[in-house]
Amino acid sequence: MVVAEHDRGTLAPATLEAMTAARSVAAAIGVEVHALTIGADGDDLAADLGAHGATVVHQAHHDVLSDYGPEAWGDVVAQAVRTIEPVMIVATGTDRGNEIVANAAARLDLPFAANCVELEVDGDRLGLTRLRWGGSLLERAAMGGGVHLVTVAHHHFDVAPASVPQEPVVTDLDVSIAPALARSVVVDRIEREAGATLATSPVVVGGGRGVGSAEAFAPLEELAVALGGVVGCSRAVTNNGWRNHADQVGQTGTRIAPEVYFACGISGAIQHWVGAMASKQIIAINTDREANMVTKANYAVIGDLHEVVPAITAEIERRRA
Amino acid sequence: MRILVCVKRVPAPGARINITDDGQNVDTTHLAFTTSPHEECAVEAAAQLVEEHGGEAIVLTLGPAEAEEQLRYAVSVGAQRGVLVLQDDESDPQRTSRALTTAIGELEADGPFDLVLFGNESADSGGFQVGIRVAHALGRPVVNGAKALAIDDGSVNLERETEAGRERYVLPLPAVVGVKEGINLPRYPTMRGRLASKKADIASEAAAIDVIDGALTMELLERPPETESSTIFLGEGPDAAAAVVDVLGELGVLS
Ligand SMILES: Cc1cc2nc3c(=O)[nH]c(=O)nc-3n(C[C@H](O)[C@H](O)[C@H](O)COP(=O)(O)OP(=O)(O)OC[C@H]3O[C@@H](n4cnc5c(N)ncnc54)[C@H](O)[C@@H]3O)c2cc1C
Ligand SMILES: Nc1ncnc2c1ncn2[C@@H]1O[C@H](COP(=O)(O)O)[C@@H](O)[C@H]1O
Numbered sequence A: 001m002v003v004a005e006h007d008r009g010t011l012a013p014a015t016l017e018a019m020t021a022a023r024s025v026a027a028a029i030g031v032e033v034h035a036l037t038i039g040a041d042g043d044d045l046a047a048d049l050g051a052h053g054a055t056v057v058h059q060a061h062h063d064v065l066s067d068y069g070p071e072a073w074g075d076v077v078a079q080a081v082r083t084i085e086p087v088m089i090v091a092t093g094t095d096r097g098n099e100i101v102a103n104a105a106a107r108l109d110l111p112f113a114a115n116c117v118e119l120e121v122d123g124d125r126l127g128l129t130r131l132r133w134g135g136s137l138l139e140r141a142a143m144g145g146g147v148h149l150v151t152v153a154h155h156h157f158d159v160a161p162a163s164v165p166q167e168p169v170v171t172d173l174d175v176s177i178a179p180a181l182a183r184s185v186v187v188d189r190i191e192r193e194a195g196a197t198l199a200t201s202p203v204v205v206g207g208g209r210g211v212g213s214a215e216a217f218a219p220l221e222e223l224a225v226a227l228g229g230v231v232g233c234s235r236a237v238t239n240n241g242w243r244n245h246a247d248q249v250g251q252t253g254t255r256i257a258p259e260v261y262f263a264c265g266i267s268g269a270i271q272h273w274v275g276a277m278a279s280k281q282i283i284a285i286n287t288d289r290e291a292n293m294v295t296k297a298n299y300a301v302i303g304d305l306h307e308v309v310p311a312i313t314a315e316i317e318r319r320r321a
Numbered sequence B: 001m002r003i004l005v006c007v008k009r010v011p012a013p014g015a016r017i018n019i020t021d022d023g024q025n026v027d028t029t030h031l032a033f034t035t036s037p038h039e040e041c042a043v044e045a046a047a048q049l050v051e052e053h054g055g056e057a058i059v060l061t062l063g064p065a066e067a068e069e070q071l072r073y074a075v076s077v078g079a080q081r082g083v084l085v086l087q088d089d090e091s092d093p094q095r096t097s098r099a100l101t102t103a104i105g106e107l108e109a110d111g112p113f114d115l116v117l118f119g120n121e122s123a124d125s126g127g128f129q130v131g132i133r134v135a136h137a138l139g140r141p142v143v144n145g146a147k148a149l150a151i152d153d154g155s156v157n158l159e160r161e162t163e164a165g166r167e168r169y170v171l172p173l174p175a176v177v178g179v180k181e182g183i184n185l186p187r188y189p190t191m192r193g194r195l196a197s198k199k200a201d202i203a204s205e206a207a208a209i210d211v212i213d214g215a216l217t218m219e220l221l222e223r224p225p226e227t228e229s230s231t232i233f234l235g236e237g238p239d240a241a242a243a244v245v246d247v248l249g250e251l252g253v254l255s
Helices: A014-029 A040-051 A070-084 A095-108 A179-184 A215-226 A235-239 A270-276 A292-296 A305-320 B037-053 B065-076 B093-107 B130-138 B191-199 B237-250
Strands: A033-038 A054-060 A088-093 A112-122 A125-132 A137-143 A148-153 A169-173 A188-191 A203-207 A230-233 A260-264 A281-286 A299-302 B002-006 B010-012 B032-034 B056-063 B081-086 B115-119 B142-146 B148-152 B155-162 B165-172 B175-179 B202-206 B217-222 B232-236
Touching: A014 A033, A014 A088, A014 A112, A014 A148, A033 A040, A033 A070, A040 A054, A054 A070, A070 A088, A070 A095, A070 A169, A070 A179, A070 B142, A088 A095, A088 A112, A095 A112, A095 A148, A095 B130, A095 B142, A112 A137, A125 A148, A179 B165, A203 A215, A215 A230, A215 A260, A215 A305, A260 A305, A270 A292, A281 A292, A281 A305, A281 B237, A299 B237, A305 B237, B002 B037, B002 B093, B002 B130, B032 B065, B037 B056, B037 B115, B037 B148, B037 B175, B056 B065, B056 B093, B065 B081, B065 B191, B065 B202, B081 B093, B093 B130, B115 B130, B130 B142, B130 B175, B142 B155, B142 B165, B155 B175, B165 B175, B232 B237
Parallel strands: A033 A054, A054 A169, A088 A148, A112 A148, A203 A230, A203 A260, A260 A281, A281 A299, A299 B232, B002 B056, B002 B115, B056 B081, B081 B202, B115 B175, B142 B175
Antiparallel strands: A112 A125, A125 A137, A137 B217, A188 B165, B010 B032, B148 B155, B155 B165
């Protein structure tokens, strides 16, 4: 059973990755894929979930489910496990997905494996591969326990409609939720200004300790503007207070996937690399030819970024003039 | 205000993570140890709250005797004391949660902590669950991923980032919160902090939770396949700019 992650009715794309993962497990052991939507806002998702292979969509309705709340949503998943007894719960390996399943696992006192990339049911045992160190390492593991609770790592399964689309049977899941769980429901939101974000920008100009100060990021900003991109940075930069953590790329920052990533004065520590490795092309600018970022990049310029970066911007402007 | 922060000792690898020959561990021969940046921020948040409201911040860890180093570091950056629950073998998330819940119960003989803070996820195993399991066992509200936190009249106001912006939560105290890096800028140890950490009280006791049947059990660590890349050198210094812009043109990002 797939837990559909949505925000007030807007489906999180990662849900369809979870559908792909669930379809392949279900096909291997000969069972159907069901989906679970939580809250009345999720009612409209049934057709989309059917197109991605759900034969049954269970809908949970309750006053407390009028907006996202980790405890209430986790409680619904726990109740679904008890009443429907699926072979497996598959959810999104996102902030919300991991949090929902952890809340369900706590209530059921069952094991939970987050961010899986391979799943193989073998009787009561689940063999799996999951991400460690934010994806720098893989862990092969197993768990028992009856109903298997997992999330699948984001961006590891393709989104694809089912080869046999379904018109799902829609049923109401009977849930009872303690009113107290309203305590952890979202109370309000602050919308971000429109514009490219680090996670979605086609060009990211990243700066590391080699940049040297907050002010010295100005030329990186200019290059980013010239290319319609945004500035990113390493943890050395945020730790020094040069830039906000919202700009940090890496294991404890943002995963980026731009067409081009400029890595300027960044050594390429593994925790930075896991956040940058999905970039299509990496251009490293570094004084050190041996730096990990240089050896892993597609292209490199050896030199002082304070000279190289402005020269690139000037050259772009010269050709455009 | 009484605050507890749970931290986990992990190795601090550099350019790559090496695995021992038997595939059971990260090869830590040449590595220093640390905690997750999320947990460093949780310690900083606790230190700031105690500075503002008075009270005490305690750090708790389950791990080997050497984890005393991480507890003393936390004291050097603002916690008052540490508690070490000793367990040498690799734990699973359920077992860790039970051991921490038991230790918290003992520390709460005089009443509950106002806040129990966790990292959003541990740096090494990244299970995304220990804080939530502990919160459930304690019967307290929990939200993970907090990037802003303020105490306000018996409740804690939290914000977390989403793709669309930020969302806000208000939890009644006592509560459990998972903290994300970026919530604050952790301080570096001062001379005074270092001295305090040397003298700090670090209590230790043995964990007494048995291995749980059917728990998530690690079998083998592997490095993901590395993409082969041979770097094309575009030149040295500012003279390379023309070659860089040629490449940008080829990649279609110049438009
Ligand atoms: C659990 C954990 C999680 C972490 N998460 C993250 C994360 O999310 N993101 C992250 O970035 N880090 C993270 N780190 C930290 C990481 O290990 C590194 O410490 C950090 O990435 C180093 O940043 P840096 O490359 O800017 O600095 P350094 O490693 O100091 O590298 C600076 C580089 O700049 C070059 N340089 C210096 N001067 C110049 C110049 N004038 N011109 C050109 N090049 C120059 C140097 O040759 C060097 O290669 C994490 C660490 C841990 C333990
Ligand atoms: N062995 C441990 N000792 C103390 N706290 C821990 C331990 N393992 C995990 N935690 C805490 O639980 C959080 C989540 O861990 P995890 O569920 O492994 O991602 C971590 O950021 C820590 O705050």
